[in-house]
Amino acid sequence: MLHFGAMPLYALLANLLVAPLLAPLTLLAMLSALLALVLPPSVLPLLLWPAQQMAGLVMAISIWISQWPGALMLTGRPQAWVVGLLVVALLPWLLRASASSRRWSLLPMAAALLAHGLLQLSDGLVAVERFGRHWLLARHRGRAALVSTHGDVRSCRMAQRVAAVHGHSRLDWVMLLDPVATDVLPCWQELAHRVEAPQQGRPPIATGKMLRSDGLSVQRAQYRTGSLVLRAGRQRWQLLPRPQAMWKLQQQQRSGPQQVFTGTWLGFKPSAPQRRWLLQHWAGSRFIGL
Numbered sequence: 393m394l395h396f397g398a399m400p401l402y403a404l405l406a407n408l409l410v411a412p413l414l415a416p417l418t419l420l421a422m423l424s425a426l427l428a429l430v431l432p433p434s435v436l437p438l439l440l441w442p443a444q445q446m447a448g449l450v451m452a453i454s455i456w457i458s459q460w461p462g463a464l465m466l467t468g469r470p471q472a473w474v475v476g477l478l479v480v481a482l483l484p485w486l487l488r489a490s491a492s493s494r495r496w497s498l499l500p501m502a503a504a505l506l507a508h509g510l511l512q513l514s515d516g517l518v519a520v521e522r523f524g525r526h527w528l529l530a531r532h533r534g535r536a537a538l539v540s541t542h543g544d545v546r547s548c549r550m551a552q553r554v555a556a557v558h559g560h561s562r563l564d565w566v567m568l569l570d571p572v573a574t575d576v577l578p579c580w581q582e583l584a585h586r587v588e589a590p591q592q593g594r595p596p597i598a599t600g601k602m603l604r605s606d607g608l609s610v611q612r613a614q615y616r617t618g619s620l621v622l623r624a625g626r627q628r629w630q631l632l633p634r635p636q637a638m639w640k641l642q643q644q645q646r647s648g649p650q651q652v653f654t655g656t657w658l659g660f661k662p663s664a665p666q667r668r669w670l671l672q673h674w675a676g677s678r679f680i681g682l
Contacts, residue, residue, distance in 0.1 A: 397469035397557035406457045410450050417446045468559025470508045478504040512559055515607075515625030519657060519680040520554050526659045526681065527554055528631070530624040532607035536560045539610065539622065541633055541659045543572035543589055548579040555583060564605035567596050569633050569659065621653075628652075633659035638666055657681055 393399055400406075420443040427439055457463060470478075481501035484493040518529040525547050528539040536555065540547055555563055566580055568589035580587045588596040588603055595612065597603050602611040610622045610631070618637030622629045630653040632638050638658075655678030662670070662681075670679065 393467055393470060394472070394475050395469070397467060397559055399465045399467050400458075400463060401465055402457050402460060402463055406454060409453050409457075413446055413450050417443060417450065420446065466556055466559045466561055468508070468512045469557050470504075471511065474504050474508050474511070477507070515627055517622075517624060517627070517629060517655075517657065517680065518554070518558060520550070521681065522550060525550070526633075527551055528622075528657055528659075528680075529554055529558060529560075530608055530610075530622055530629075531558070531560075532625045534559075535564055535605070535608065537564045537605065537608045537610070538566045538584065539569070539620075539631065539633075539659075540566065541569045543568040543570045543576065543580070545576045545579060548576060548583065551580075552583055564608055565603055567603055567610055569596070622657075627654040629654055630656045631659065632656060635660055635662075635666075638662070642669065655679060 424436075424440050424443055428436055431439070477500050481497045481499075481504060483489075484497040513534050515532050516530075518531065520527045520529070523546070526541040527547070527550065530537050530539070536558065538551055538555065540551055551566070555561070563584040565586040565588065566584040568580070568587065570590065572580060572587075572589045577587065580589075586603075590596055597610070597612055599612045602609050604610075607625050608623065610620055613619045613621055618632075618634055618640055620631035620633065622631055632641065638660075656670070658679070658681035660681075
């Protein structure tokens with residue numbers, strides 16, 4: 393739960409089924425490694441066949457059980473202190489304490505579950521950056537939407553992992569800031585009910601238009617080319633996906649009043665002068681990606 397934000401419901405059964413295979417598989421693998429040092433390569437496939445078949449059986453059992461209905465329950469990755477509270481609540485049961493101690497342990501257990509539930513239903517943004525790509529997950533009352541700077545298959549796989557880790561099997565919508573190839577589009581459609589991406593040089597949404605679901609929306613700002621405004625519940629965020637949006641913001645800042653936002657997200661790595669300018673002109677604001 394802490395690392396993957398999910399709980400495999402049949403993990404205990406899967407381990408019980410493969411446990412009898414693990415000891416002989418390990419011994420066969422060790423024996424094969426020793427024989428490979430002294431025997432000619434031509435006979436190695438025959439020697440490795442039993443270990444290969446047994447390893448294939450372990451994999452087949454694991455894959456079979458993983459495809460059962462509800463095999464993976466997406467809980468969302470909890471805060472470390474919530475996990476700590478849950479561990480404290482389980483200690484009396486592990487140590488076989490008295491019945492009264494176990495009854496009292498139900499209180500921190502309930503508190504941990506309640507806290508995690510409230511965190512999952514809260515509004516907010518989760519930003520991830522890998523390999524020069526950026527993803528922004530907007531959350532509202534247990535639902536979520538995503539903005540991605542890239543639309544390739546690697547970005548889609550990472551977006552699926554980000555959504556699953558935070559407890560979302562399917563998103564309301566996904567907005568891609570780069571074109572998506574036809575063969576990659578099904579990957580994104582599997583992740584979200586609606587996918588918007590640039591087409592024939594046109595942006596995913598026109599200026600003033602909105603991509604919206606209940607409590608979650610993103611629109612292209614009317615007063616500034618290239619920037620976006622994202623709402624997650626009551627939070628209102630300014631998105632600067634490209635350096636060009638940053639340059640336009642600097643020009644607009646000289647001639648117009650400053651807009652009020654919960655914070656600003658950067659879909660690129662800013663230079664030192666850009667970072668100083670943001671901190672100077674948006675003092676007190678929250679930044680993601682700075």
